[in-house]
Amino acid sequence: MNTFYQLWGVTTPDQAKAKIEEQVREAGITEPANLEEQAISLVGTDMYKKLIKEYTEKQWGRKATDLPAFIIKRLPVRFTFDNNYFNDRYQGIPMGGYNKLTEGLLEGVEVQLNxxxxxxxxxxxxxxxxxxxxxxxxxxxxxxxxxxEYRSLRFEHEVRDTPNFQGNAVVNYTDAETPFTRIIEHKHFEFGTQPKTVTTREYPQEWTTGSEPYYPIxxxxxxxxxxxxxxxxxxxxxxxxxxxxxxxxxxxxxxxxxxxxxxxxxxxxxxxxxx
Ligand SMILES: Cc1cc2nc3c(=O)[nH]c(=O)nc-3n(C[C@H](O)[C@H](O)[C@H](O)COP(=O)(O)OP(=O)(O)OC[C@H]3O[C@@H](n4cnc5c(N)ncnc54)[C@H](O)[C@@H]3O)c2cc1C
Known part of the structure; x- marks a missing residue:
């Protein structure tokens, strides 16, 4: 609802739903032929342009009209004033990270690395x-x-001389001008209070044999x-x-x-x- 308010000035779920329905109706897409048409037929033009189009094109390195419709099956839209990205009851990572969890699971088991x-x-x-x-x-x-085939990523890590760079563990950049898709600020996963902070920018890139495979196509x-x-x-x-x-x-x-x-x-x- 916070996004709908910023986009259209609407304050109730019914107003937001009506706006989406109006835009979906105006687009009149019955059989989406590509990702762009699929997204518009689900959430309307404004949401598509603001949140989906440029981000998706950046992620996949291809135009939304050249991507197949099936990539987006559903676009969950939430009509509450809740800024969480997921609906999950629990969100977070294990304290100490997954390595600690894995080490615990493997205690007493012979492990050969590399x-x-x-x-x-x-x-x-x-x-x-x-x-x-x-x-x-x-x-x-x-x-x-x-x-x-895969899509790959390039990471850019930085130590910043500030205790808090972005106030959140993950901030996504949905616009085409910003070349990265998100910035991770690691300390927020564990509520760190260190005087400095470490951030990682994620840049999507084509996968080539030998590089790290990330997202299956x-x-x-x-x-x-x-x-x-x-x-x-x-x-x-x-x-x-x-x-x-x-x-x-x-x-x-x-x-x-x-x-x-x-x-x-x-x-x-x-x-x-x-x-
Ligand atoms: C950039 C990125 C961001 C993500 N963000 C999130 C997130 O925010 N939240 C979330 O829930 N999930 C996230 N995920 C997904 C999550 O990381 C995966 O679901 C999880 O790591 C998958 O576990 P896995 O065991 O299948 O694969 P992996 O963790 O990749 O483990 C596979 C293991 O097999 C080993 N291996 C492969 N080939 C060989 C070989 N020939 N010999 C020996 N070892 C080999 C690898 O070294 C690796 O250790 C993200 C994934 C990526 C890529």
Whole structure:
């Protein structure tokens, strides 16, 4: 509602809904042919121009009219004066970060770091009853059906001589003029009170082989390649493919943890266990 108020001066949910409905009706799009049409048909022209168009074009490095409609299936619109980005009951990261959490989980377990599974594949597979593979699925199969594509990011870190730079952990920049998509100010995740602050700017960029893959491009071309790898993966008896790279899908942390827990239950048969 804060955004609607700033955009249109409306103060009630009904006024905001009416404004959106009016713009959707005026656009008259019945079968969206691309991302732009899809977004306008969901939230109207003003919201699309202000929050979606330039941000999406920056993220994907392509015009919204050249992007497929299916990228945006839903655009959650909230009619409350609540500035939280998500509706989730709990938001945040574990105190000390995910490394601390992972170290706790792995206590007493032999861990070898900086070992490329693909280089040591035979020896490692021989040692294990079951392999949990979290690398790229196309790499696991030596790219035999082609390489899956990604969007990548470049990070710019800065130590700033101020205790508080932006007053929030994440601020997004939806305009085309700003070359980065957001600034992370790390101390706010843990309510830090240090005299200085560390920020990270995220710049979207094309992914090239060898650079860090971040966001899967789930379009028709990549989905067709993925289907072939998945068919092979389903035949594997002793390999569990898990996570964003092995499943080639975008996961948030809570989703990937949920998926891992589900795989554990399926693998160890706990789904059928009677307590
Ligand atoms: C830029 C960015 C911002 C994000 N922001 C958020 C956010 O704000 N909130 C949120 O909830 N989620 C966020 N996410 C998503 C979150 O990071 C992922 O959901 C999560 O990390 C996925 O876990 P994973 O285990 O699938 O993959 P990863 O964390 O990538 O783990 C895969 C592991 O496999 C290892 N590996 C791969 N190949 C090999 C190999 N050949 N040999 C040995 N090891 C290998 C990698 O080194 C890595 O350690 C963000 C993701 C990105 C990229």
């Amino acid at each position: 070992v490329d599974f693909m280089q040591e594949r035979t020896a490692l597979t021989e040692r294990a009853e079951t392999v949990v593979y979290t690398g790229k699925i196309d790499e696991f199969y030596d790219f035999r059906f082609g390489a899956l 789930n379009d028709a071309k990549n989905d067709a390649i993925l289907r072939q790898y998945k068919a092979m993966a389903e035949q594997e008896k002793n390999v569990i493919f898990g996570g964003r790279l092995a499943e080639y899908r975008y996961y948030d942390m809570h989703q990937v943890i949920g998926s891992a827990l589900k795989k554990v239950r399926v693998h160890f048969g706990e789904e059928n266990r009677v307590e």
